[in-house]
Amino acid sequence: MKLYNTLTRQKDEFIPLVPGQVKMYSCGPTVYNYFHIGNARPFIMFDLLRRYFEYRGYQVNFVQNFTDIDDKVITKANEEGVDFNTIAERYIKEYYVDAEGLGIKRATMHPRATETMDAIIDIVQRLLDKGHAYVAENGDVYFRTKSFAEYGKLCHQPMEELQAGARIGVGETKEDPMDFAVWKAAKPGEPAWDTPWGTKGRPGWHIECSAMACKYLGDTIDIHSGGLDLIFPHHENEIAQSECANGCTFANYWLHNGFLTIDNEKMSKSKGNFFMVRDAAKEFGYETIRMFMLSAHYRSPLNYSVESLEMNKASLSRLYECRNNMEFRIEKAAGDSMNAEENVKLESLMGYKQKFIDAMDDDMNTADALSAVFELVREINGYMSAHDDVSKAFLTAAHGLFMELTGVLNLAQKRDEAADPDEDKINELVAQRTAAKKAKDFAEADRIRDVLAEMGVIIKDTRQGVQIQRVKK
Ligand code: AMP
Ligand code: ZN
Secondary structure (H helix, E strand, O other): OEEEEOOOOEEEEOOOOOOOEEEEEEOOOEOOOOOEHHHHHHHHHHHHHHHHHHHOOOEEEEEEOEEOOOHHHHHHHHHHOOOHHHHHHHHHHHHHHHHHHOOOOOOOEOOEHHHOHHHHHHHHHHHHHOOOEEEOOOOOEEEOHHHOOOOOOOOOOOHHHHHHHOOOOOOOOOOOOOOEEEEEEOOOOOOOEOOOOOOOEEEOHHHHHHHHHHHHHOOOEEEEEEEHHHHHHHHHHHHHHHHHHHOOOOEEEEEEEOOEEEOOEEOOOOOOOOOEHHHHHHHHOHHHHHHHHHOOOOOOOEEOOHHHHHHHHHHHHHHHHHHHHHHHHHHHOOOOOOOHHHHHHHHHHHHHHHHHHHHHHEOOOHHHHHHHHHHHHHHHHHHHHHOOOOOHHHHHHHHHHHHHHHHHHOOOOOOHHHHOOOHHHHHHHHHHHHHHHHOOOHHHHHHHHHHHHHOOEEEEEEOOEEEEEEOOO
16 A cells, blocks of 8 residues: 655555554544534544555554643633633543544544643653753743754755744743743643643643654554644654654654645634534535545545535435445345356456555545445446346345445445334335325325425335335435
């Protein structure tokens, strides 16, 4: 498998540290609010990478953190007059609600900064011991950026250029404008932790990821990922801290997703041009959002628009329709073996699996992988409508292939119609309509069909019987 590596600026063949295993770390949300569609992009796409590795037989150890203590969490807590922990707890719970809706698996671990304080304090202490960090006059601890000669290797900027953009902020007492905080001395009323170097305080943002990746995955990991905006300074700083503290490479592959835009501008909380996943899901459904994300390669920009969501909603229905048609036909079909024509057809369908794998192996190209799935759908649909007597064996194999590929993407896997409270009523109406048709009372049969349509049920008469299709009302 090839992955585009920000560090080398090319697609590199993925070679894991330990054969058959993947150690992945992805930067998670700061939990002071619901997350928006832009934030959802890395959460969905790097979860998909994990799923794909698992599909290919790797054992994946995937860590995604929760930043549960920082300025934004504290500000929100002060606004509401509650403890910072109340805010963090609330939005961690809400994260899981949206993540589950979007079909994101729980990571192997979701550590929180406040629960990793020992490891954070330990790495800061090691940086102090080695002279890569210092305690400033105001009690903050800063990383001595110039002590790491390779600084800038991820964002591919020479030190001098980065230096030109560096500033010393109000209240900061750094030796050099390039230095950044690894520990912040407590301000009155703020949550604070004791340290061996004497300043009570809380961690800077960058250090928590260095500490967590190291604690849960080891000094060197395979893959580190996040959004494009994190390359500099967040990931550049993580590299500097980790490599200075541990004396070895931090991550072999650095993956970054492109921006989710709206009117071609980056969606962000600070600009106010965002849609919460929660709200968009009410309008389009969570799975449509997932489909929309997967419709583009994770590194390309992706623009959010109602038209695009509607289009993806329709694409998703095509997947469900194909699955439901196959399942309907499997129930009715006979034939435990395939005829010669079916054998040839199945062989050709298998070609789409290879196409799918080739696309995913090429830097997780979900756009092409989805095209392979839709070509498969078109062929299956075409074959089923041209042949009334397809064998159960062929249908089961085609269905298995469809479920395997869509299963990797975690699309069209839902079975919520089984829990349809109208199920009995629908079956009764269908039976009444069949009886009316038999009695040649076509007006009554049409009336019942309209009642069903009202309930979001479309019926189709086929040679195998009445086919029921539920559409969202
Ligand atoms: P935050 O909670 O702001 O730290 O963001 C969590 C994740 O979302 C990070 O990996 C960000 O890079 C990513 N992210 C934020 N905004 C966008 C966007 N508009 N498009 C893509 N990724 C984003
Ligand atoms: Zn991070």
